[in-house]
Amino acid sequence: xxxxxxxxxxxxxxxxxxxxxxxxxxxxxxxxxxxxxxxxxxxxxxxxxxxxxxxxxxxxxxxxxxxxxxxxxxxxxxxxxxxxxxxxxxxxxxxxxxxxxxxxxxxxxxxxxxxxxxxxxxxxxxxxxxxxxxxxxxxxxxxxxxxxxxxxxxxxxxxxxxxxxxxxxxxxxxxxxxxxxxxxxxxxxxxxxxxxxxxxxxxxxxxxxxxxxxxxxxxxxxxxxxxxxxxxxxxxxxxxxxxxxxxxxxxxxxxxxxxxxxxxxxxxxxxxxxxxxxxxxxxxxxxxxxxxxxxxxxxxxxxxxxxxxxxxxxxxxxxxxxxxx
Numbered sequence: 001x002x003x004x005x006x007x008x009x010x011x012x013x014x015x016x017x018x019x020x021x022x023x024x025x026x027x028x029x030x031x032x033x034x035x036x037x038x039x040x041x042x043x044x045x046x047x048x049x050x051x052x053x054x055x056x057x058x059x060x061x062x063x064x065x066x067x068x069x070x071x072x073x074x075x076x077x078x079x080x081x082x083x084x085x086x087x088x089x090x091x092x093x094x095x096x097x098x099x100x101x102x103x104x105x106x107x108x109x110x111x112x113x114x115x116x117x118x119x120x121x122x123x124x125x126x127x128x129x130x131x132x133x134x135x136x137x138x139x140x141x142x143x144x145x146x147x148x149x150x151x152x153x154x155x156x157x158x159x160x161x162x163x164x165x166x167x168x169x170x171x172x173x174x175x176x177x178x179x180x181x182x183x184x185x186x187x188x189x190x191x192x193x194x195x196x197x198x199x200x201x202x203x204x205x206x207x208x209x210x211x212x213x214x215x216x217x218x219x220x221x222x223x224x225x226x227x228x229x230x231x232x233x234x235x236x237x238x239x240x241x242x243x244x245x246x247x248x249x250x251x252x253x254x255x256x257x258x259x260x261x262x263x264x265x266x267x268x269x270x271x272x273x274x275x276x277x278x279x280x281x282x283x284x285x286x287x288x289x290x291x292x293x294x295x296x297x298x299x300x301x302x303x304x305x306x307x308x309x310x311x312x313x314x315x316x317x318x319x320x321x322x323x324x325x
Contacts, residue, residue: 014164018157026156028272030163032265034224037167039248039260040174041217046254047178048210049190050107053242054095054115055218060237061118062088062219063226068128070139070227077141081166081223088219089212096208112239122234134233138226153228163224170217175257177213186210240285247288251295253302262303267291 018026042055066084069075075083095114102110122129129135141153141162151158177183188196189206197203226232244267252263270291271284280287299305 015161018160023156025272026160028268030156030160030228031225032268033160033163033167034221034228035245035248035264035268036261037170037221037224038218039245039252039264040171040257041214041221042245042249043254043257043260044174044178044186044217045210045214046249047183047186047190048207049193050103050207050211051246052211053108053112053239053246054118055111055214056237056239056242056245057115057118058088058092058215059218059222059225060122060232060234061091061215061222063222063232063237064122064129064135065219066223067135067138067226067232071135071137072128077139077227081220081227084223084226085216085218085220088222089216092212092215093208096204096211100204100207100211115242119234119237130233132234134231134236135226136231138230138232140230141227159228163228166220166224170220174213174217178257182206182209243285244288247292251291251299251302253304255301256304256308258307259302259304262307266303 018029021029038055038059042052045052045055062081062084064084065087066077066080069080069083070077095111099107099110099114122134123132125131141159143150143152145151151162153159153162178186185196185201185206188201189203189210193203222237225236248264248267249260250263251267252261253259267288270287295302
């Protein structure tokens with residue numbers, strides 16, 4: 001019964017969290033919430049054994065698409081966010097035709113090249129992408145009220161609640177997909193591809209499906225970001241951010257659903273609270289690189305392995321207490 005109480009307590013803690021933070025920390029919390037969706041969607045792609053260097057650019061596709069849908073077509077912002085995710089997923093399907101002729105390292109490099117081509121197109125065409133300066137004056141999420149609470153989405157607390165609901169819904173869908181027969185097939189494509197193919201599984205179709213789903217949710221994350229900051233440009237989705245996403249996933253671990261989320265939260269706290277307060281923010285790439293190397297050497301299964309060891313230890317203690325007369 002006590003486990004059932006953990007979720008309401010966890011939800012209450014998330015609701016109360018921003019009220020104990022400064023304005024800048026509240027904004028960091030908004031970005032962290034969006035990044036949790038991005039890194040979780042990235043993990044879905046890794047279930048098939050493929051690692052991409054273009055995931056952040058696909059996130060940008062969702063941001064650009066949602067921004068243009070609202071600015072050019074006047075579509076309501078919540079609907080444009082969903083359409084941004086759909087656009088990112090459709091582009092992933094198109095990219096899958098050349099990319100999934102490759103595997104492993106070659107797919108990694110191919111995805112990077114595809115992402116850079118997309119970014120160059122954003123820079124090259126001022127109409128409609130705004131060229132190197134990008135798109136400014138993106139329509140914000142419209143304000144509304146629920147009971148006595150007024151949601152002003154220029155305020156980070158209100159946007160945090162909105163993004164939190166959207167991200168929570170997306171995470172639940174991702175979690176359900178992973179535990180469905182489709183998700184189990186993703187695992188089979190990764191670990192037993194020859195056996196899965198012999199059993200009638202279309203490997204390329206399932207890799208494409210994982211790529212499209214992961215891209216769709218990344219696109220929603222990009223749309224959430226674009227409508228919050230109000231401006232996007234090609235440099236907002238460059239390789240530097242992609243390296244951070246990779247680091248979050250590897251340091252957290254990809255063996256469990258919560259692993260990449262744990263890595264994203266821990267490294268964000270390290271960066272935004274520890275490094276910034278100590279004046280080492282400019283050294284972030286160096287410190288992130290050191291953390292990544294140390295994690296691979298001494299914690300190859302990521303931070304999630306520490307959580308698993310702690311849970312096993314707690315179970316062992318509880319069993320020993322029950323066995324004691």
